[in-house]
Amino acid sequence: MDGTSDSDHDPMGLFGRPLFNDPKARALSRVGVVDIGSNSVRLVVFDGAARSPAYFYNEKLMCALGAGMSDTGRLNPEGRERALQALKRFQALAEGMNLPPLTVVATAAVREAEDGPDFREDVLRETGLRIWVIGGEEEARLSAQGVLLGWPGSYGLVCDIGGSSMELAEIAGGRVGRRISSNLGPLKLRDLKGGQKGREQHIKEVMDKLAEHMGAQRDRLFLVGGSWRAIARIDMYRRGYPLHVLHEYRMDKKSVSQTVKFIKSSDLEELRTACGVSSARMDLVPYAVDVLKRLVQTFKPKDIAISSYGIREGLLYEQMPQELRDRDPLIEACRFAEAKDARLPGFGKKLFRFVSPLFSKGDKARMRLIKAACLLHDVSWRAHPDYRAETCFDNATRANLGGLKHSERVFLGLALLHRYKNKREGTRFEDLEGLLSEKLTLEAEVLGKALRFGAMLWMSDASADGTALDWKPRKKLLRLKLTKASVPLYGEVAEARFLSLAASLGAETEVVIKR
Template identity: 70%
Template sequence: MDGTNDPAQEDGGPFGRPLFDKPSARALSRVGVVDVGSNSVRLVVFDGAARSPAYFYNEKIMCALGAGMSETGRLNPEGRVRALEALKRFRLLGDGMGTGPLVAVATAAVRDAEDGPEFRDEVERETGIRLWVIDGREEARLSAQGVLLGWPGSYGLVCDIGGSSMELAEINGGTVGKRMSSSLGPLKLRDLKGGKKARKAQIHDTIARMRQELGEQKNRLFLVGGSWRAIAKIDMERRGYPLHVLHEYRMTPKAVRETAKYIEKNDLEELRNRADVSSARAALVPYAIEVLREVVRTFKPHDIAVSSYGIREGLLYEQMPQQLRDRDPLIESCRFAEAKDARIPGFGRVVYDFIEPLFKSAKPDRRRIIKAACLLHDVSWRSHPDYRAEDCFDNATRANLGGLKHSERVYLGLALLHRYSNKREGTRFADLYDLISERDAQQAEVLGKAMRFAAMLWLRKDAKLGQMRWYPKKKQLELSLSPEAAPLFGEVAQARFQSLAASLGAEPAIRTARK
């Protein structure tokens, strides 16, 4: 999303006004969320720019509350003890981090268990945490909102798998539509009597009913949940994929089928070690892949995206005012980083205005990456000069930034690498360059060198540097310097301008305005 027509961005130019300085956003600056699931109990503390928060703290305890419930109807006794101890710890951690009261939800295991109400009361009595037990439709809605936190305005079908349930919810234009819950969690499927044949029938019949209710859903399939992430890791290992970032990792229906066969043919213990999957997650993968294969076969999505955002992020999204929800999470996160770490916060906008004529033909999706690069162009200045370029690339490709495809991460990383270095050959990231086209790599180099030159004309955040004009047909790059910037155009600045012109294959022309 470009967001340049948003009235809330009045006087903010192409970037808009940063909302994290407003009281409504500061109230969300540190929020603690607890998710009591059928398989794990997790605390996440969010901090930073409210629209695209950093994970200030993240801890997970594998409790398997839902294990054995198919036979007993009750929570796993050992898991119940572990969960209570974890919640006691989380309460103390939240107090120490200043989160205020923790927002805590429990899903399928607690809502379905005979002793679920008893466990909920025990939690409140022993820890002071009020546990909200939500039904399947609400779980689906919150998971879908978590996806919207990272992909505002997105459309498709959100598939959230937990230990004891699997939810589907449609999203369209930033809103959550139809949603359904099922008992297709891998813990329940593992305990199902009748073996693989019974599981296959249960999975097929359940998803067929969900398809009848939800209708055709051939857009993007968003995968939420630890079992899906484990499968994505295995898919990465099978493909030899170089960027080990799960959020926004893409798979095709064909890749899901091939990975399902790959899991069947390989020893699970060896596979989990190669793919770096925990033993608890790996044990559920054979059941989860059966569900995923049937979901893909039934709904026929055009592509599949893994989301690291789910119910916990959905709870944060729930607390946001609409004005904040509508903002671009990437730009908000980069603005926050600039305000926190740049030497002159606000200078990124000056850089963008100065180099924008080089990218007149850029589409909105590309322009937002250019904006992000300009905001981040100076946040790594504390790194050692010998490693600064690589640190920039590493941070951009692996940072917790929402709304970025993997190819866009590499484009952004290359641009920031070239902000500090003329060359990209010989780095330890060479295998990642294949994720973008040679043309995009060359454009990222131009962007990086443009920022590298603009940084030499460094005055203040309201500086008037002059203008650059780019004539692609004539292959001419014209620089008109303002009187206040002209004395800054020294030898190093001249060399950087020449390097930028060379990357464009352009003839440089320099003009200096008189006072």
Template identity: 60%
Template sequence: MRALSRVGVVDVGSNSVRLVVFDGAARSPAYFYNEKIMCALGAGLPETGKLNPRGRARALAAIRRFQLLARDMDILPLTAVATAAVRDAEDGPEFCAEVLQQTGLELFVIDGQEEARLTSQGVLLGWPTANGLVCDIGGSSMELAEVAEGQVGRCITSELGPLKLSNIKGGKRGLKKHIDAALEEMFRQIPVQKQRLFLVGGSWRAIARRTGISASRMTLVPTACEVLKRLIRKFKPREIAVSSYGIREGMLYEQMPQTLRDRDPLIEACRHAEDKDARWPGFGSKLYKFISPLFKGANADRKRLIRAACLLHDVTWRAHPDYRAEVCFDNATRANLGGLRHRERVFLGLALLHRYKSTPGSSRFEPLIGLLSEREVRDAQTVGKAMRFGAMLTLDSVHDQAELRYFPKKKQLHLRLSDKATGLFGEVAEARFQSLANTLGAEVEIKKLRRKG
């Protein structure tokens, strides 16, 4: 599953300097270490043409610390990039030389198009089927790129970063006019409307978060809001997604072989969780094969979620029994799982909750469950109860010991049991099977399993 050991990435941006250590180049990476320093390296750059002196000193100190941490974690060499502030500043080359001299770390100063490409690859890391526009806002620039069918298309850059816009003359009217002119030029180069818009960058995430924004970030948010409002007006996206994946994840994606890129990030993350935390790693795939006959009519997206649920069905066994179901739900809705929409997270969480409980119980889940249709709620309940039964029946290859057959039109649920499974079909297993049948509204039939040949 993992092609590389831990990978360390340093991102020297206009507003922040960050070290991220990924726990191997997995298709859905775990964040082993993450540290950010808000240096405001690009503050005052439009007026002076140079990096902010105080920010420069703080950035250098941060990079020095990151290099020492990386040495302690045995992840050298680090991969480091610098973006708009360093590439635009007169003293950018001098800063890079100073970093190299004091830390031994070479900063790769990338242009705007490369920044857009790497950021878009970060989006593809988490959402391989992404189609639309990726918009990355930093302190000194804003990039736009097309993504479709796992590939990055046209990439462009602009000077619409909040720090860069701080010196625009003419007050609010002048600022709005300047933003509109820049967006018009971007639209001329990528004339795409009514696509999904993927927003990347700390300022976009702060707007989406609404609360708990740091004071240093808050100074940029009003200008970022103005840019976003006018961006939406110009490109008219049909849907907006805020991505936590960006340039740093794109740098990781860059190092992956194509065979790893082609894997599903959700399934890979669930497999890793099962290998690490489940009592019987590998049982999830067997469980999925066993319950699959119940969902023959499901589309590929639904089957993908069912498969993910089966892989995760046992990873929270260490939680206290009174709270295990709730922990399952929280893990699915809050864990670092790529390639999921909000409602898909809720479906996955609800299925796992029903793997341990017959009813949701806690009212705190109701607002999230409200994202699902009645049919989706019922399907999640069916998945959960099917897992609950299959996991109880046997710890062996359940699909070899028993077989489910479901006839939705006849409302019949048949269970075929091997000799061994017949002995395992005790009172608790029988009760769980009946509960599954009740959820399906089906009559049950239980017979001995007869293998062909």
């Protein structure tokens, strides 16, 4: 696979300067990225763990720069003025946040418009911002790298739809392979002559050429872009899906087919209001669903995942050293949260060793979630005691955490809920329990109660040495081994929590003091 680019050998990267001052840095200096698309102009300010950045600030304006370009060959005049005013605002915001210079990229509309160079000059003169115009294949590569930021090591086909173009790129083994750009953006399809029949025929012809270039793609299809996210919102609404987190939302060929029919048979204004989709975005959905229907029919993916990560995240990934790319985004985010917010940073590692014997048969994916829970077990301590359990649950299920399926979010949230609360009845979990099996629900409860008990043993290195849980599942025996140094920590409240953990396991208990 060809995963290289012209920027691979440039130490300053694509845009003239590095985003990461220290190639080994775990934390990310606050940086701003502006994406000028054919439909929207967006500023994102990243902060937090470099491998799993938090969105410190996120604002977009629907400018429709590419509207009407098929007829005029020029940027939409009203959209051009709105985009310029948005960029002035973004530059003022960046100065107020004391950010380093914004990185500004433009895609299909500015790339293809006759007056694209004039627009760039106006922006530079009025704001001091230099716009980097990226080609279609480069856009595909950066979007794919954004997906890799959230799903390291993923295999599949990335499809990024903008207003004026649609890009495809394959990913495998942490690298981007074949990629291609097309004119299947909804703004261009809206301007196409020939009505519905002509549009469908055009989509089929272009999609067949894309398939010929990309070859067979039978792994996961990752969907990037605002129109795909709008369709996913509608799919959630149609299904009555309880967790309104778009990142890692899954669909399959059947659900796509049902949602296409649902959209075509619905009143779009009523649907827009019910799903919280903007008017400008909803105007493009009927064209995007035709593309999605043909995309799925052509490539026949194993399953379909929505990615909230795209070009902007791809710019960060572009400048990450391989050492940083290889780290787990979930664990990195949890380590950052522990270092920033926990009362005893570093205790999560001791807690992980302490609770691990309860999960000796856990696979790598499960142990990863257990490690994440241990790192996050104390980051919400500032919340009012009556609301800590709910706060923990909400943070895990709705926070910006990469590399988590929805079921894993709920597992992690339930474990952290039980870190502060024995019972889950009457909590927000009840709305989401259908996303977790009965077996995993019990396992999350056991993990949470183990965290709840282990948190009572704020052990020094001396007392931690030899203090351990010993779980005998066949005998249903839970043994607690204490050292002389840790005995004083095992008071009445700690004992009650130990017995509660044993009850969830259906186990007898035994306490052994090591001499």
